[in-house]
Amino acid sequence: MKPIITGRAFVLGNDIDTDQIIPAAHLVYKLDDPEERKNYGRYALSGVPAAQSGLPQGNVPFVRDGEWRSGYTIIVAGKNFGCGSSREHAPFALQVAGIEAVVAESYARIFYRNAIDGAFVAPYETPDRLAQEVRTGDELTLDTAAGTLTNRTQGKEYRLNSLGDVEHILRAGGIFEYARTSGMLQKR
Amino acid sequence: MGMTITEKILARHSGRTSVRPGDNVWVDVDVLMTHDVCGPGTFGIFKREFGAEAKVWDREKLVVIPDHYIFTKDMHANRNIQILRDFAKEQGLPHYYDVGTDRYKGVCHVAMPEEGFTRPGEVLFGTDSHTCTAGAFGEFATGIGNTDAAFILGTGKLWVKVPETMQFVFEGEMPKYLMAKDLILAVIGRIGVDGATYRAMDFAGSTVDAMTMEDRMTLCNMVIEAGGKNGVCTPDRTTTDYVRARTAKEFECHTNDGDARYHSVHRFNVAEIEPTVAKPHSPDNKAAVSEVAGTRLDRAYIGSCTGGKVSDFVAAAEVLYGERVRIDTFIVPATTDVAREIRTLKVKDKTVMQIFEEAGCRIGESSCAACLGGPSDTFGRLNGAEVCISSTNRNFPGRMGSKSSQVYLASPYTVAASAVKGVITSPREFFA
Ligand code: SF4
Helix, strand or coil: CCCEEEEEEEECCCCCEHHHHCCHHHCCCCCCCCCCCHHHHHCCCCCCCHHHCCCCCCCCCCCCCCCCCCCCCEEEECCCECECCCCCHHHHHHHHCCCCEEEECCECHHHHHHHHHCCCCEEEECCCCHHHHCCCCCEEEEECCCCEEEECCCCEEEECCCCHHHHHHHHHCCHHHHHHHCCCCCCC | CECCHHHHHHHHHCCCCCCCCCCEEEEECCEEEECCCCHHHHHHHHHHHHCCCCCCCCHHHEEECCCCCCCCCCHHHHHHHHHHHHHHHHHCCCCECCCCCCCCCECHHHHHHHCCCCCCCCEEEECCHHHHHHHHHCCEEEECCHHHHHHHHHHCEEEEECCCEEEEEEECCCCCCCCHHHHHHHHHHHHCCCCCCCCEEEEECHHHHCCCHHHHHHHHHHHHHHCCCEEEECCCHHHHHHHHCCCCCCCCCCCCCCCECCCEEEEEEHHHCCCEEECCCCCCCEEEHHHHCCCECCEEEEEHHHHCCHHHHHHHHHHHCCCCCCCEEEEECCEHHHHHHHHHCEECCEEHHHHHHHHCCEECCCCCHHHHCCCCCCCCCECCCCEEEECCCCCCCCCCECCCCEEEECCHHHHHHHHHHCECCCHHHHCC
8 A cells, every 4th residue: 555645536326336346247357367357457347337437427437448447546435335245356456447545435344355455455434425525537645644535626635534453454465464574474 | 241153153263262343353264165256366366375386274174166157158267167176186175066077066155055064153254245144054154355265275264353243033933925035135125235234143033943044044145235244043953953964073053142242133023024125226225025016027037045045946836836937037046956856846746847847937057147147148147128036135236147137136935926927926916
């Protein structure tokens, strides 16, 4: 996790499930093949109904046709982000597409856990209903040390909830690195 | 202070005398389950982190069940199964259920109990969100991702945050027209798709005590649809009879202490619960069947880990006996054992399978099939704007295939009754 995450926002609503994040038909590509894994970026968020994609205007493609990087860095969403299946392909697909952090009102627990233990994206919780305020395309800066989110387009700053106990796993770079630094696994 | 079943299991597996909700503990894992969608990724991370020559922590504790994308021409999907096969061979895994052999089973969450891998008091992790199904046996069972599973493969351990427990108490005798599926849809409809996030859901009361293992599995299967971490039922004679018939391994039964603390307790009188559906596109979009009766349908689907067990098909056959379906009706037995059993099991004078055939249903091979859409040639997949009533567990946009399709979730009784009429129909009409 970078100390400062900065870039454009992509805004989504409530209950974005893992079938919307990466539809089941696309779970077949190799995760560790440098070429094939691009497909996860290509189809990231392709299951979101068009009207709900890139709020408040909607009908904003997350990834343009033929590309696999999205041009957005931070997802801002409502409640229960990542509900549904346990597929780790979901936070992975977002990472491949270029997402570094998600800021949502709440998360489904398996998505949250996968995001942290694999250090794919930083899953921050917001006490505010940010998905109603931030607009897709706004320029954001997330200061992970201060725990703040600045909307540079609108000139507003918000406090995010602390990551709590799991912050050290994310900062270490995932569960394996965490286990190595804490002596549970041998260093390599 | 007293502990719940979930707390007791997590304490025992982390070498403590007690734990409290919110504690982070490292637990010893009894069983890890993976399948064709997440196995290849898990094995890849395992090799990356522990080396190309690494061996899994305990071959006896790993169960590998291909079930998701089986009967397809999709090249990538078939490659995934080959990866499982190679890994099982390389590691000498005793519990691998290969496609195209006599050992092939089908849907993992139904296969696990059949093969004796779900035992009271144990900790089971699986790379599938519906791993929570096994909580029906009085164990701690939950879904995880590939990274966590790879960590277990190398160490046999994983960190867990001890969840608070919500209790759901059902009292009364089940009315004939009602199934466990109606109960869990009523619960999810009441608390919402994030109503149990991070928490355990404990099912209790006289109704649950009288349930078969399959019905308890139906309850626990869908706790994830309320965001729950795990579901759990108190193990009793029904549990131990089932488990002892399938494994010689010893196990330990835990109960909730009288003074255990719950996040909340929710009571239901089953006589007041109506046959229930979840309307498109969310499992908490609840309606009584009577409120949506008459809704036009294109398709009916009976299958999956939650609605494709023997008792689900017996229920459907009771309704379909001597009837013809008016819409395309797809039957997918969860496992090969289920498929075998419904060929011999009878409702009145006919086998369940015979009843389906005479009613004009289409019967598929055991696997997840269209429950999660899958490749375009998947049996029963919704490829257009169909309206489907299904005994599966999820109806998110595009879950069963096309984003323009619509899915109503319901009990096998309701699905079968609706198949006969071609519109959403209450099973009460069939049980006068
Ligand atoms: S039947 Fe459906 S819900 Fe169950 S494991 Fe298969 S895809 Fe998942």
